[in-house]
Amino acid sequence: MLTNDPRRRPAHEPVLLDRVLALFAPALAERPAVLVDATVGLGGHADALLSAHPELTLVGLDRDPKALAASTARLARHGDRVHLVHAVYDRMPEVLAELGRPAVDGVLFDLGVSSMQLDLPDRGFAYAQDAPLDMRMDQTAGKTAADVLNTYPAEDLARILRDYGEERFAARIAKAVVHERAREPFATSARLVRLLYDTVPAASRRTGGHPAKRTFQALRIEVNGELEVLRQALPAALDALRVGGRIVVESYQSLEDRLVKQAFAEQARSRTPPGLPVELPGHGPRLRLLTRGAEQAGEQEIEHNPRAASVRLRAAERIEAA
Incomplete structure (x- = not known):
């Protein structure tokens, strides 16, 4: 049985744990280092x-x-080596300044929806069970997925479905949502899933996976501002790294991974003007890429932990001060 009590919740399986530990080890081992877990989740x-x-x-x-309540309980045995903060990760520079630690040795991002958020029905992230259309990662603030469905113009609904869900039938779905909400506002996920089954062509359902997957992803990203937050947080995280510090990012959909790839590539290239025979001082790459492309989980881990199936891991090391 699912529960809100962090002490009774099923065990959490962190994705690619051994690889994350190996990547951070050179930056953290045998010295007083500082690491930011930007999405601490269940810890x-x-x-x-x-x-x-x-x-x-x-x-x-x-x-x-x-999630913070769960990670507080889990990490309590580490005492004052742990500082947990209720904050979105684009506030990282502000949080580090308040703690008096403007430079760090490691930053970890484990993006997307946490296991707890997926498992608790009242959060509304999972389309496989009927639940309130909430989808807020912080249920104390902001608009819900129901607010988006019931108030956005059809053009804006189509835009977020197309841009954030890569949904081929975005305009058709948006038109159907606007028609249906005029009859009765959307409140729970089951009604939205039924609409999607009726709207997405049967041929696409047979080959494109569950028809609700892309729409639910798009609504979640819009509700939580996920891509914009990540777009702001990545450069700040890279700037916070000391020389020799490392960043590891686990993303679970192509839009996030693309932002990570672009942010890493920008700082891994030389800023010396083309054609010069030598690297200008202070114009060399600031990052060294530690992974060739995006790494994925192996079959054994995916079998043990299905959430690992979509993970894409990228990592880099700071080699020059920002």
């Missing part, structure tokens, strides 16, 4: 990193108060 990665590095101090951010 799986954080707990393992703190256990592996006895001198590590961890700053954990999360916008979800329920």
Whole structure:
């Protein structure tokens, strides 16, 4: 049975844990290092990193108060080496300044929806069960998915479905939503799923996966401003890294991974004007890429932890001060 009590919740399986530990080890081992877990969630990665590095101090951010309650309980045994903050990760520079730690040795992003958010029916993230159309990662603030469905003009609905869900039938779905909400506002996920089954052509349903997957992703991204927050947070995280510090990002859909790839590539290239025979001082690459493209989970991990199936991991090391 699912529960809001973090002490009774099923065990959380952090994705690609061994690879994350290996990537961070050179930056954290055998010294008093500082790492930011920008999406601490249920604390799986954080707990393992703190256990592996006895001198590590961890700053954990999360916008979800329920996740923070769970990670607080899980990480309590590490005492004052842990600082947990209720904040969206684009506030990282502000949080680090308040803690007096403007430079860090590691930053971890485990993006997307947490296991807890998917497992708790009242959050509305999962289309497989009927639930209120909420989808807020922080249920104390902001608009819900129902607000988006019931108030956005058809053109804006089509835009977010197309841009954030990569939905081929965005305009058709938006038109159907506007027609249906005039009869009765949307409140729960089951009615939206039925509309999507009726609107998405049967041929696409047979080959394109569940017809609700793309729409639910788009609504979640819009409700939480996920891409804009990530777009602002990545450069700030890279700037916070000391020389030799490392960043690891796990993303679960192509839009996030594209932003990560672009942010890393921008700082991994030389800024010396083309044609010059030598690298100008202060114009070399600021990052060294640690992964060739995006790494994926192996079959064994996916079988054990299905959430790992869509993960794309990228990592880089700071080699020159920003």
